[in-house]
Amino acid sequence: MPPKKANRVTKGGKLGHGPKWTPFEAWNFERTVREIIPGAVCKQIESFYADPRRWTVSGRPQRPRLTKFPATEQDSKSGCITDHARAAVAEPVDSQGVACFTVSSAAATPDDPACGWTKWLEIRHTGSADKGYGIFVKSTGRYEIPQGSYLGHYVGEIIPGPPKTKGKDADNRYLYELQVGLEWDADRPLVDASKMGNWTRFMNSSCDPNVGERIMQIGKVRVIAFFANKMLKSGDELCIYYGDDYFNGHGLLCSCDEIAGGPHDPSAVGAGERARERLQEALADY
Ligand SMILES: C[S@@+](CC[C@H](N)C(=O)[O-])C[C@H]1O[C@@H](n2cnc3c(N)ncnc32)[C@H](O)[C@@H]1O
Structure with missing residues (x-):
């Protein structure tokens, strides 16, 4: 079955930052996404980590049976399949403005296991004007995604760093800095998901x-891979930690x-460290 044609959220939509803006507008759906990882390599990662059998419904989460993630070029194997995960498009699914992604590759259908995440995740408005849209584990079902699961990787245009501090590009909020060497260097490249990318660019x-x-390094390619730090359940919003300087x-x-009582609330201090520790813990077995 060919994939459904995407029904985009268009200009004038009620949701988003302000009355006329939706995050989808910023995207150019016609252009091919230039991924950080070529589609073939991307499939290699997914074949390791996106096995839908690991994402169980209610009560019986399976511990992923994983081989070691290829952490170095030497460890990695070549020869993966197609590139389903190239471009994602947004498709509103109900009158509440709930939207979910479908993958636009001709080879992929929503039932395709390679697109497993579309079954469990949805994008919807958080209800907060500041936060805008977010990614949630679908509440239509009782899903549990085990700690340590690979969820996806950040995709966008690769542009030279450092981030602009002046001009129209200075307020690009969808940049991800990509470490290429052992050290962070000033002209590190940036992955820009403002105009193209995948669902991960909606994580708050x-x-x-x-x-x-x-x-991570897969073959000769750097991947910004996302993992569940803890068990994710239906209704949970998937959130990363942007880093101390972002806001x-x-x-x-x-x-x-706001929730914790202000920028100097002690509970907000050390969030970066806590996020790193939790990731270590989640990936300890791999
Ligand atoms: C990468 S985007 C995430 C997706 C975004 N919510 C959207 O609708 O496109 C980052 C932007 O989301 C909003 N955001 C994310 N996390 C937030 C938080 N914890 N508090 C306030 N705003 C947040 C900010 O506007 C930020 O610039």
Whole structure:
């Protein structure tokens, strides 16, 4: 069955940042996504980690039976399949503005196991004007995604760093800095998901994140891979931790600060460290 044609959320939609803006508008759906990882390599990662059998419904989460993640070029194997995960498009599914992604590759259908995440995750508005859209484990079902599961990887255009501090590109909030050497260097490349990318660009930040990221090497390609830091259940919003400078840099207030009582609330301090520790713990077996 060919994939359904995407029904985009268009200009003038009620949701998003302000009355006319939706995050989908910023995307150019017609252009091919230039992924950090070529589709073939991407499939290799998915074949390791995106086995839907690991994502069980209610009560009986299976511990993933994983081979070791190829952490170095030498460890990695070549020869993976197609590139389903190239571009993601947004498709509204109900009148509440709930939207879910479907993968636009001609080879993929929503039932395709390679697109397993579409079954469990949805994008919807968080209800907060500041936060905008977010990624949630679908509440239509009782899903449990085990701690340590590979969830996806950040995709976007690769542009030279450092981030612009002036001009129209200075407020690009979808940049991910990509470490290429052992050290962070000033002209590190950036992965820009403002115009193209996949669902991971909708993950919001939390000071108590349930998703951790790791920059990994698959073959000759760097991947910003996301893993569940803890068991994710239906209704949970998937959040990473953007880092200590993100909100200050963009002149924004993190919603966690509001909840916890302000930017200097002690509970917000050390969030980066906690996020790293939790990721270590989640991936300890791999
Ligand atoms: C990478 S985008 C995430 C997706 C975004 N919510 C959207 O609708 O496109 C980052 C933006 O989301 C919002 N955001 C994410 N986490 C937030 C938080 N904890 N508090 C407030 N705003 C947040 C901010 O506007 C931020 O610039």
